[in-house]
Amino acid sequence: MSDYLQVANDPMLWLMAAPGIGIVALQAVLFSKKAFNAGQYADLSRSEAWKAFKVGAISAIGPALAVFIVMLGMMSVVGAPITWMRLAMIGSAPTELTGATMGAQAMGVEFGGPNYGITEFSASVWTMALNGVGWLLFTGLFAHRLTGIRDRISKGDDRLTVEIGGAAMLGAFAYLVGGHLIAGGGRLIAAVISGLAMIALVYISKRMPKLLEYNLGIAMIIGMIAGVLFT
Structure with a gap:
């Protein structure tokens, strides 16, 4: 199917990608609020917390530019909705691009090549999704245990x-x-x-x-x- 990009950029895919993006945006807001509230335990004033937030936002410009450049290339092959969703969730452009490429190679074609169609597009999307599942599962199952491991190693020494x-x-x-x-x-x-x-x-x-x-x-x-x- 040579016109697979019609499917890759279909409005339905935009609707399917939107909830995931919404969750990421909500998490960003909640984490920011918790970080500001936790500042009092580190003896940070509100102005110092805002300054730290500003430093982090400015420092993110460099990596964001790199992701943006790769995003343009991915959009031309796997469409805008999937690219938007994957890079918003994972944020690692090289990882997502590698996953999409491996999905195409598993089907015996070149990523974005002449024989890259709807089936190969589906393989790329599944590879990117499954590649990110491991990170999310580990975070959900074990992130809360890392604090205890850290305390055991440091034995309470700040x-x-x-x-x-x-x-x-x-x-x-x-x-x-x-x-x-x-x-x-x-x-x-x-x-x-x-x-x-x-x-x-x-x-x-x-x-x-x-x-x-x-x-x-x-x-x-x-x-x-x-x-x-x-x-």
């Missing part, structure tokens, strides 16, 4: 808890960046340049404190531009 959290974040980000460093090319350039830009911005922020909250977003944008120019 300083150790902070160190464990910091080490976990460093490990996670090192893992994410490591793949780009190994890949080389534009990805390597983007990672290195954004890292150097972040170092420079930290020093500049000592003289211009108001710049501090924009550092991460600016560094990401600089890295992406450098990677594109190199490629």
Whole structure:
């Protein structure tokens, strides 16, 4: 079926995707409210909480741009409704694109190729959906137990808890960046340049404190531009 995009962009799919997006939006509002309410337990004033929220929103601009670019490519193949729903729920553009590609390959065709039709489109959608089920199940079944595990490891030492959290974040980000460093090319350039830009911005922020909250977003944008120019 060569005109499968008529199905992929059908209004019914928009209606089917909307509830999932609504739940994500509701969760964002509820989590934000809980975060603001929890600020009092961390001795954060309302203004400090808003400043932290602003820093997080600005820092999200860089990753959001990367997702937006991949989103445009996915929309041309799997349609706008499914792309909108998957990236809103998972937020990892490379993961969703890989899932869609693997679904097409399982059917023996190239993702977005001449033989990619309604059946292959369905396989891509199912692969993306099933790939995300594991994350959601683990979060729902075990997320509430992680606090107890953390407390057992740290044995109630607040300083150790902070160190464990910091080490976990460093490990996670090192893992994410490591793949780009190994890949080389534009990805390597983007990672290195954004890292150097972040170092420079930290020093500049000592003289211009108001710049501090924009550092991460600016560094990401600089890295992406450098990677594109190199490629």
